[in-house]
Amino acid sequence: MAGKISKTDQRREELRERLIGIAEARIAAQGLASVKVRDLAREAGCAVGAIYNVFTDLNGLVMAVNGRTFRKLGSHVSETVAERPQDRAQDQLITMSLAYLHFAQGNHNLWRALFDLDMSTDMDVPQWYLAELGALFALIAAPIARIFPDWPGDRVDLMTRTLFSSVHGIVLLGLQKRISGVPLDRIEAMIAALLSNVTAQAGKP
Amino acid sequence: MAGKISKTDQRREELRERLIGIAEARIAAQGLASVKVRDLAREAGCAVGAIYNVFTDLNGLVMAVNGRTFRKLGSHVSETVAERPQDRAQDQLITMSLAYLHFAQGNHNLWRALFDLDMSTDMDVPQWYLAELGALFALIAAPIARIFPDWPGDRVDLMTRTLFSSVHGIVLLGLQKRISGVPLDRIEAMIAALLSNVTAQAGKP
DNA sequence: GCGCTAATTTGAACGGCGTTCAGAATGACG
DNA sequence: CGTCATTCTGAACGCCGTTCAAATTAGCGC
Numbered sequence: 001m002a003g004k005i006s007k008t009d010q011r012r013e014e015l016r017e018r019l020i021g022i023a024e025a026r027i028a029a030q031g032l033a034s035v036k037v038r039d040l041a042r043e044a045g046c047a048v049g050a051i052y053n054v055f056t057d058l059n060g061l062v063m064a065v066n067g068r069t070f071r072k073l074g075s076h077v078s079e080t081v082a083e084r085p086q087d088r089a090q091d092q093l094i095t096m097s098l099a100y101l102h103f104a105q106g107n108h109n110l111w112r113a114l115f116d117l118d119m120s121t122d123m124d125v126p127q128w129y130l131a132e133l134g135a136l137f138a139l140i141a142a143p144i145a146r147i148f149p150d151w152p153g154d155r156v157d158l159m160t161r162t163l164f165s166s167v168h169g170i171v172l173l174g175l176q177k178r179i180s181g182v183p184l185d186r187i188e189a190m191i192a193a194l195l196s197n198v199t200a201q202a203g204k205p
Numbered sequence: 206m207a208g209k210i211s212k213t214d215q216r217r218e219e220l221r222e223r224l225i226g227i228a229e230a231r232i233a234a235q236g237l238a239s240v241k242v243r244d245l246a247r248e249a250g251c252a253v254g255a256i257y258n259v260f261t262d263l264n265g266l267v268m269a270v271n272g273r274t275f276r277k278l279g280s281h282v283s284e285t286v287a288e289r290p291q292d293r294a295q296d297q298l299i300t301m302s303l304a305y306l307h308f309a310q311g312n313h314n315l316w317r318a319l320f321d322l323d324m325s326t327d328m329d330v331p332q333w334y335l336a337e338l339g340a341l342f343a344l345i346a347a348p349i350a351r352i353f354p355d356w357p358g359d360r361v362d363l364m365t366r367t368l369f370s371s372v373h374g375i376v377l378l379g380l381q382k383r384i385s386g387v388p389l390d391r392i393e394a395m396i397a398a399l400l401s402n403v404t405a406q407a408g409k410p
Numbered sequence: 411g412c413g414c415t416a417a418t419t420t421g422a423a424c425g426g427c428g429t430t431c432a433g434a435a436t437g438a439c440g
Numbered sequence: 441c442g443t444c445a446t447t448c449t450g451a452a453c454g455c456c457g458t459t460c461a462a463a464t465t466a467g468c469g470c
Contacts, residue, residue: 012447037428047449049430058428161387162375162395169374170367182366190367198402213418213466242457252420254459263457 016054016064018044024065024110032113035062062117063126069110070132076103078139089143090199096140097167097191104171105184140164147199159198166194221259221269223249229270229315237318240267267322268331274315275337281308283344294348295404301345302372302396309376310389345369352404364403371399 022043026035037058041048055061080099081092104111141160148156174187182190227248231240242263246253260266285304286297309316346365353361379392387395 036426038426041450048428049449050447052429053448158391158394159398161378162398165375165378165395166371166399167374168378169372170370172377173366173370173373186363189363190370193364193367194371194403198399217418241455243455246421253457254420255418257458258419 012054015044015046015050019051019054019061020064020068023061024068027062027065027113028107028110031109032062032116059117062113065110066114066117067126067128069107069114070129072107073100073103073111073114074132074136074139077136081139089146090195092143093140093147093163093195093199094192097163097195098188100167101171101174101184101187101191104175108175137161137164163195163198167191170194217259220249220251220255224256224259224266225269225273228266229273232267232270232318233312233315236314237267237321264322267318270315271319271322272331272333274312274319275334277312278305278308278316278319279337279341279344282341286344294351295400297348298345298352298368298400298404299397301348302368302400303393305372306376306379306389306392306396309380313380342366342369368400368403372396375399 019040022040023035026039035058037048037051040051040061044051051058051061055064077096077099081087081095084091084095087095137157137160140163141156144159144163145151145156148159151159170187170190174182174190224245227245228240231244240263242253242256245256245266249256256263256266260269282301282304286292286300289296289300292300342362342365345368346361349364349368350356350361353364356364375392375395379387379395
């Protein structure tokens with residue numbers, strides 16, 4: 001029995017994928033708060049209890065959606081950078097930041113779910129989360145290390161986290177319609193203002 | 206009847222203040238999610254319905270708590286700056302940012318409630334919110350305008366929002382224990398790294 | 411102080427939520 | 441096909457914010 005791929009396991013895996021897709025569509029269309037077990041069960045054609053055979057709870061399902069979103073985010077950023085291989089390192093930082101902004105704007109609810117869920121629960125982060133985050137950080141660290149060739153690794157790492165957090169903050173508050181209501185080109189200008197200040201320091205102590 | 210201060214109004218106002226205090230203590234101790242109407246009613250010695258005579262709903266009560274928190278935040282930042290009147294403008298920016306960081310760390314749950322509530326509801330922001338935010342922005346804009354005396358007002362405003370959002374992002378992700386788990390002095394170093402890059406641009410185009 | 415009306419306060423009831431678990435259904439296998 | 445174990449089901453549970461008919465109380469002319 002152990003290790004076998006039974007017909008049961010196939011159905012479970014199929015249901016799992018179906019539920020992730022349904023939840024993903026719901027989050028994208030109506031936001032994280034619109035994900036309800038009874039709606040999911042009805043749309044997936046299963047019983048409410050079946051969801052708990054495949055995921056430990058609703059958070060686990062949303063976590064799976066977040067996994068997809070995080071991978072899409074990473075792909076979007078890295079592919080956008082890869083499209084412009086002749087860019088200077090300074091421009092790569094801007095390209096990546098704008099890619100982050102545009103992904104967040106184009107997938108607002110899914111992007112927000114990445115952070116809204118993590119806040120409410122206090123369980124520790126799954127390892128795929130840290131792996132994706134590390135890959136994203138590595139992507140940012142590369143141009144920084146090229147801009148500041150004489151910086152030690154830990155200083156590059158600190159600047160990597162600083163810039164990521166800063167851009168994240170700009171995007172987060174910028175897209176928060178009810179607070180600031182900033183148009184998109186102003187958010188882009190803020191990112192450019194931030195990064196031009198940092199990269200202009202190249203060659204200085 | 207209209208405009209009179211009746212005994213009823215006195216009791217309502219007293220209950221209102223009492224509920225705000227109880228909710229504030231609960232948020233500070235256990236987080237926003239621990240605020241429950243039945244607990245509040247029991248602790249305040251009133252019926253659950255009474256809460257809805259004084260606030261439109263639970264969000265309204267948390268909004269009132271957020272009002273207090275926001276005012277305390279503003280006071281903390283402005284007083285910290287006022288304690289060092291001989292500081293250069295560059296140091297004032299660092300002082301304010303660190304004051305923001307330390308307030309967020311020392312009042313973590315209350316500070317988080319400022320943003321966690323706004324996200325879930327889609328009603329527009331009350332005017333006191335915008336007023337407090339404007340006062341905070343004015344506090345930041347002053348040293349920026351001194352550092353870059355030849356900048357037009359809208360460019361100062363853009364940099365103000367850029368720096369506020371950036372510092373907010375650094376504090377937000379830095380204090381998110383489960384994701385990065387950065388010690389406090391590293392967060393301070395990130396803020397310093399960010400601001401030193403910006404202020405070092407003084408006098409440049 | 412008294413009685414009457416309108417305003418206020420009350421808390422049981424309501425609808426909706428995530429989660430569970432006894433029982434029904436379906437799998438595996440000689 | 442019979443037997444047992446595994447899986448699936450959906451009614452039930454507990455908790456939530458919110459409401460509203462009924463009880464209570466304030467306001468006021470007499």
